[in-house]
Amino acid sequence: MNIYESASKAREASIMLQAIDGDAKRKALVAVQEALKANKEAIFAANQKDIEVSEAQNIAMPVLKRLRFDEGKLQDVLDGIESLVHMEEPVGKVQMQTELDEGLILTRISCPIGVIGVIFESRPDALVQISSLCLKSGNSVLLKGGSEAKETNKILFEIIKKASEEAGMPQGWITLMETREEVSEILKMHNYIDLLIPRGSNEFVQYIMKNSDIPVMGHADGICHSYVDKAADLELAVKVVTDSKTQYVSVCNALETLLVHEAVASEFLPHLKASLEGKGATIKGCERTRAIIECEEATDEDWKTEYLDYILSIKIVSSLEEAITHINTYGSGHTDCIISTDEEAVKKFMMLVDSGNVFCNVSTRFSDGFRYGFGAEVGVSTSKIHARGPVGIEGLLIYKYKLMGHGHIVGDYASGTKKFTHKKLI
Amino acid sequence: MNIYESASKAREASIMLQAIDGDAKRKALVAVQEALKANKEAIFAANQKDIEVSEAQNIAMPVLKRLRFDEGKLQDVLDGIESLVHMEEPVGKVQMQTELDEGLILTRISCPIGVIGVIFESRPDALVQISSLCLKSGNSVLLKGGSEAKETNKILFEIIKKASEEAGMPQGWITLMETREEVSEILKMHNYIDLLIPRGSNEFVQYIMKNSDIPVMGHADGICHSYVDKAADLELAVKVVTDSKTQYVSVCNALETLLVHEAVASEFLPHLKASLEGKGATIKGCERTRAIIECEEATDEDWKTEYLDYILSIKIVSSLEEAITHINTYGSGHTDCIISTDEEAVKKFMMLVDSGNVFCNVSTRFSDGFRYGFGAEVGVSTSKIHARGPVGIEGLLIYKYKLMGHGHIVGDYASGTKKFTHKKLI
Numbered sequence: 144m145n146i147y148e149s150a151s152k153a154r155e156a157s158i159m160l161q162a163i164d165g166d167a168k169r170k171a172l173v174a175v176q177e178a179l180k181a182n183k184e185a186i187f188a189a190n191q192k193d194i195e196v197s198e199a200q201n202i203a204m205p206v207l208k209r210l211r212f213d214e215g216k217l218q219d220v221l222d223g224i225e226s227l228v229h230m231e232e233p234v235g236k237v238q239m240q241t242e243l244d245e246g247l248i249l250t251r252i253s254c255p256i257g258v259i260g261v262i263f264e265s266r267p268d269a270l271v272q273i274s275s276l277c278l279k280s281g282n283s284v285l286l287k288g289g290s291e292a293k294e295t296n297k298i299l300f301e302i303i304k305k306a307s308e309e310a311g312m313p314q315g316w317i318t319l320m321e322t323r324e325e326v327s328e329i330l331k332m333h334n335y336i337d338l339l340i341p342r343g344s345n346e347f348v349q350y351i352m353k354n355s356d357i358p359v360m361g362h363a364d365g366i367c368h369s370y371v372d373k374a375a376d377l378e379l380a381v382k383v384v385t386d387s388k389t390q391y392v393s394v395c396n397a398l399e400t401l402l403v404h405e406a407v408a409s410e411f412l413p414h415l416k417a418s419l420e421g422k423g424a425t426i427k428g429c430e431r432t433r434a435i436i437e438c439e440e441a442t443d444e445d446w447k448t449e450y451l452d453y454i455l456s457i458k459i460v461s462s463l464e465e466a467i468t469h470i471n472t473y474g475s476g477h478t479d480c481i482i483s484t485d486e487e488a489v490k491k492f493m494m495l496v497d498s499g500n501v502f503c504n505v506s507t508r509f510s511d512g513f514r515y516g517f518g519a520e521v522g523v524s525t526s527k528i529h530a531r532g533p534v535g536i537e538g539l540l541i542y543k544y545k546l547m548g549h550g551h552i553v554g555d556y557a558s559g560t561k562k563f564t565h566k567k568l569i
Numbered sequence: 570m571n572i573y574e575s576a577s578k579a580r581e582a583s584i585m586l587q588a589i590d591g592d593a594k595r596k597a598l599v600a601v602q603e604a605l606k607a608n609k610e611a612i613f614a615a616n617q618k619d620i621e622v623s624e625a626q627n628i629a630m631p632v633l634k635r636l637r638f639d640e641g642k643l644q645d646v647l648d649g650i651e652s653l654v655h656m657e658e659p660v661g662k663v664q665m666q667t668e669l670d671e672g673l674i675l676t677r678i679s680c681p682i683g684v685i686g687v688i689f690e691s692r693p694d695a696l697v698q699i700s701s702l703c704l705k706s707g708n709s710v711l712l713k714g715g716s717e718a719k720e721t722n723k724i725l726f727e728i729i730k731k732a733s734e735e736a737g738m739p740q741g742w743i744t745l746m747e748t749r750e751e752v753s754e755i756l757k758m759h760n761y762i763d764l765l766i767p768r769g770s771n772e773f774v775q776y777i778m779k780n781s782d783i784p785v786m787g788h789a790d791g792i793c794h795s796y797v798d799k800a801a802d803l804e805l806a807v808k809v810v811t812d813s814k815t816q817y818v819s820v821c822n823a824l825e826t827l828l829v830h831e832a833v834a835s836e837f838l839p840h841l842k843a844s845l846e847g848k849g850a851t852i853k854g855c856e857r858t859r860a861i862i863e864c865e866e867a868t869d870e871d872w873k874t875e876y877l878d879y880i881l882s883i884k885i886v887s888s889l890e891e892a893i894t895h896i897n898t899y900g901s902g903h904t905d906c907i908i909s910t911d912e913e914a915v916k917k918f919m920m921l922v923d924s925g926n927v928f929c930n931v932s933t934r935f936s937d938g939f940r941y942g943f944g945a946e947v948g949v950s951t952s953k954i955h956a957r958g959p960v961g962i963e964g965l966l967i968y969k970y971k972l973m974g975h976g977h978i979v980g981d982y983a984s985g986t987k988k989f990t991h992k993k994l995i
């Protein structure tokens with residue numbers, strides 16, 4: 144089958160998936176779990192091949208780390224599937240119901256989106272995670288993995304396909320695009336794919352977003368801020384900022400820029416510097432910061448930079464309002480935090496900072512579907528349409544309106560013979 | 570101000586709007602209502618100028634009809650605003666709340682999207698409708714109307730801006746782009762506009778959708794179907810199909826293609842033909858249709874055509890499944906109806922037809938925000954992301970996550986020192 148035949152098959156399967164009930168999907172998920180466990184040695188062996196090829200090509204360490212699929216990663220994806228097995232059936236939920244007139248009932252119910260296209264770099268665990276989310280939500284999925292994870296993706300895909308189809312899922316609901324097919328072709332398949340989910344580096348996601356007509360869910364940048372208010376508990380601030388910056392630097396919810404109120408800067412910054420240096424992180428500061436602590440110079444470019452590294456840019460601000468404006472100007476709408484004991488300042492910050500996740504007195508690193516208790520996650524979205532912030536199964540659902548009547552015609556309402564009651568039932 | 574300055578001002582105002590409470594917005598809506606009523610003669614006079622220019626240019630009748638803003642249209646928009654005044658405040662609603670751990674509370678609340686760009690042809694009432702929806706939902710709005718409605722749009726905009734800003738809405742929350750600014754420039758303003766809503770002809774909406782990086786909410790085609798099942802009440806079917814096709818032909822929810830089960834075709838079609846001809850509608854039929862009634866020939870092209878006219882294409886199908894496949898292949902995901910007394914057939918049709926609105930035994934013309942009881946409406950969406958079907962205020966909202974804590978750091982959870990409770994509160 145070529146890419147268009149596979150996509151067309153996925154579209155057909157997506158219609159069949161709408162009619163599959165919660166129990167059948169639950170059984171298919173359990174079958175996938177069992178099959179992954181039963182075939183784990185073969186998966187690890189395939190992964191070893193990928194790693195050897197990458198090592199021979201001197202691929203960078205972080206890529207190798209993401210590429211590895213071992214006992215730990217297997218357990219993570221099995222846990223993710225387990226949480227989906229126990230999750231309430233999300234399809235067919237009545238979201239609202241209105242009696243428009245006697246015998247004319249409008250119902251809005253949740254339903255799958257249709258066909259999800261997933262394009263991911265290196266991480267084979269993302270393949271399992273997103274496939275199982277698609278299965279639970281009744282969506283077909285077209286997968287396109289990076290060539291560096293070719294063998295791992297292939298075996299994971301085959302295991303999931305076989306186990307789920309044997310358990311009753313429609314043929315072709317899951318498809319893995321072979322590497323010869325170009326990403327650029329997938330980006331043009333708006334007749335087949337309803338939603339694209341890219342998982343990978345900023346440049347990669349940005350490329351996808353700029354080059355497709357298909358709606359894209361995800362985020363390119365994660366330029367997260369913390370603002371230390373004049374009413375902050377400074378000891379707490381040192382602890383939270385250090386965790387936000389250094390707990391795991393190469394991820395989207397790591398802190399990149401710190402804003403500090405001028406009233407507390409001279410007391411706070413030396414303590415923070417000591418704490419960050421203890422974790423191996425360095426500081427780039429604005430002019431006022433450099434008058435207090437010794438550090439490199441931060442330029443306007445730094446406010447727009449996602450370091451994903453042990454570097455923190457610091458700017459001293461004169462007011463809460465200046466902090467909010469800085470964040471709304473340079474931020475990426477991902478996660479931003481205020482550190483303050485002043486309730487009014489907290490309320491204002493959380494209302495006016497226009498980001499998917501606005502935090503108070505905690506680490507930015509909490510911005511994550513697992514930590515939020517969503518179970519498996521599709522990714523984090525910085526879009527302001529459809530799904531925002533960490534996205535679980537909800538981001539893979541939409542709704543349809545069902546209207547049931549008995550020969551009702553609009554002519555009767557246009558002429559005034561009949562009148563709508565619009566009685567809310569649910 | 571040039572177009573970028575206005576847009577930047579609208580972005581700033583959108584942040585201020587987030588903090589404005591329900592009462593203030595309610596008062597502003599009432600002020601707009603009063604101002605529209607007080608200035609109605611000036612509005613009608615401006616509209617008369619537009620109509621005279623269009624008449625002198627021999628503009629087509631349907632355009633002139635849409636362009637007219639008279640007592641009836643004024644009453645409609647005032648009624649729309651009235652329903653918004655009484656509607657519960659939609660911003661700041663708690664959608665979910667979870668205790669992640671002791672003292673660490675995650676809350677999801679509804680919030681405005683930000684800046685809405687509205688591009689509309691001819692209909693000045695759309696300007697009032699969408700502006701008031703944006704005000705209620707706390708969004709800034711950039712308006713770009715057609716040159717044929719220039720004078721009417723200008724006065725409506727000025728009245729709404731003055732009344733709402735005097736009532737406390739932030740300066741620049743509403744902007745009317747002057748006609749010299751090209752639509753193509755607006756389509757590139759993804760740094761300023763979060764969502765585009767085009768209102769106009771299919772070609773117009775399609776052009777917008779194809780030429781912008783900004784998410785677009787709306788629909789291009791409305792190719793609606795009815796399927797008369799073998800178990801249909803044929804008298805009801807004649808009544809419902811006639812209303813669906815002829816009650817108002819130039820709108821997106823009018824019926825375009827009728828599918829008829831072969832078992833009832835010879836009994837049904839002659840009655841339908843007589844009823845449709847009584848309303849001045851003609852039929853284009855497939856070969857099997859033409860063996861039963863006299864009519865023009867329908868080709869494959871007809872199944873893809875939105876006539877917006879007194880024409881109905883008819884195809885005879887051999888099964889429910891063939892009807893469903895035809896609709897999912899040729900339909901536009903707008904509104905499709907089954908006419909049947911067989912509960913199983915109805916259930917299957919409504920589950921497997923992948924459209925925003927799936928109906929049973931009623932006219933397709935019910936597919937509309939006002940008839941659904943939504944009050945004012947943004948439009949009808951055939952997108953499968955964010956908002957689908959008739960869209961009211963909900964389509965202008967998104968949400969943000971707020972996380973409140975007391976110095977919680979991720980390091981404690983990564984090391985296992987602390988564990989998440991994930992206790993659902995709301």
